[in-house]
Amino acid sequence: xxxxxxxxxxxxxxxxxxxxxxxxxxxxxxxxxxxxxxxxxxxxxxxxxxxxxxxxxxxxxxxxxxxxxxxxxxxxxxxxxxxxxxxxxxxxxxxxxxxxxxxxxxxxxxxxxxxxxxxxxxxxxxxxxxxxxxxxxxxxxxxxxxxxxxxxxxxxxxxxxxxxxxxxxxxxxxxxxxxxxxxxxxxxxxxxxxxxxxxxxxxxxxxxxxxxxxxxxxxxxxxxxxxxxxxxxxxxxxxxxxxxxxxxxxxxxxxxxxxxxxxxxxxxxxxxxxxxxxxxxxxxxxxxxxxxxxxxxxxxxxxxxxxxxxxxxxxxxxxxxxxxxxxxxxxxxxxxxxxxxxxxxxxxxxxxxxxxxxxxx
Numbered sequence: 001x002x003x004x005x006x007x008x009x010x011x012x013x014x015x016x017x018x019x020x021x022x023x024x025x026x027x028x029x030x031x032x033x034x035x036x037x038x039x040x041x042x043x044x045x046x047x048x049x050x051x052x053x054x055x056x057x058x059x060x061x062x063x064x065x066x067x068x069x070x071x072x073x074x075x076x077x078x079x080x081x082x083x084x085x086x087x088x089x090x091x092x093x094x095x096x097x098x099x100x101x102x103x104x105x106x107x108x109x110x111x112x113x114x115x116x117x118x119x120x121x122x123x124x125x126x127x128x129x130x131x132x133x134x135x136x137x138x139x140x141x142x143x144x145x146x147x148x149x150x151x152x153x154x155x156x157x158x159x160x161x162x163x164x165x166x167x168x169x170x171x172x173x174x175x176x177x178x179x180x181x182x183x184x185x186x187x188x189x190x191x192x193x194x195x196x197x198x199x200x201x202x203x204x205x206x207x208x209x210x211x212x213x214x215x216x217x218x219x220x221x222x223x224x225x226x227x228x229x230x231x232x233x234x235x236x237x238x239x240x241x242x243x244x245x246x247x248x249x250x251x252x253x254x255x256x257x258x259x260x261x262x263x264x265x266x267x268x269x270x271x272x273x274x275x276x277x278x279x280x281x282x283x284x285x286x287x288x289x290x291x292x293x294x295x296x297x298x299x300x301x302x303x304x305x306x307x308x309x310x311x312x313x314x315x316x317x318x319x320x321x322x323x324x325x326x327x328x329x330x331x332x333x334x335x336x337x338x339x340x341x342x343x344x345x346x347x348x349x350x351x352x353x354x355x356x357x358x359x360x361x
Contacts, residue, residue: 028080045269045352078107087111089124089133095213095235105163122155133261140255159349161260171245173228186215187230198248272325275348297330326350
């Protein structure tokens with residue numbers, strides 16, 4: 001067979017692939033419309049896992065590398081979710097890292113809804129203004145976002161997913177500005193903290209702002225010479241600004257973990273995590289007894305975070321993440337036993353574990 005004949009076969013195969021992809025997306029769109037009518041969640045990690053498992057098996061039978069097929073189908077599933085007409089609330093202006101995380105998690109065609117505060121994101125989901133929200137919960141350099149954890153006790157929402165994203169910061173200014181011109185840099189306090197070494201060396205004044213992308217938008221609108229902002233490269237592009245320096249974060253392994261918020265639970269996917277919050281009496285051994293409840297049942301704890309109760313000084317709520325789904329038998333036993341040792345226990349949600357994205361750089 002000649003090269004031209006082989007290329008013709010490829011062209012014909014491409015036509016068929018695109019046609020079938022069109023059929024798949026149309027079916028996904030119909031499912032999305034039905035889910036909205038029945039108030040069902042867009043996310044179905046268990047179904048996605050079965051699809052990946054099936055196509056990997058088919059690829060193996062056909063002598064194709066299953067990992068290659070999984071990469072292709074992961075993207076197909078992302079696009080399929082994006083045509084299901086979902087909306088996601090996030091804190092900040094367009095171009096914020098939270099919006100970027102939403103686009104990566106749900107797909108580029110998702111509708112994003114900017115909110116001024118984290119409280120507004122929770123309110124949007126709790127009052128059914130948007131089916132989903134996304135909030136950062138911790139950064140690998142600066143630690144947890146305290147306000148977000150506190151809000152879980154104020155709103156009736158669930159954690160239905162998580163994602164982690166590499167955060168690379170840019171120093172952004174108006175066109176024509178040089179590094180030597182900059183005297184003031186504004187951004188969200190977390191971003192300023194993640195770029196502390198660079199900013200200290202630059203010898204500038206750090207100005208806290210409510211949002212990374214918002215600081216770029218404000219910089220564009222105001223006559224502020226010698227000023228710059230820290231945000232994403234996407235924010236610079238959206239607001240027509242100049243990137244003066246890129247990759248200015250102190251730690252190249254700089255990642256932020258995000259929670260996906262919803263009012264509904266998601267079914268088990270087979271690779272899940274659960275987040276809970278509880279409080280214990282301010283007595284010796286009480287926290288140990290609570291943690292032992294999980295250890296005795298072989299439940300793997302992946303994180304523990306304490307936050308002041310804001311009711312009495314030096315008393316705390318404890319936030320835990322562990323492997324497993326709330327419907328697992330040992331989990332139900334653990335919650336019942338925890339209730340005997342705690343003042344209160346609340347399940348924030350069970351959700352598919354995010355795939356690791358950190359790499360050696």
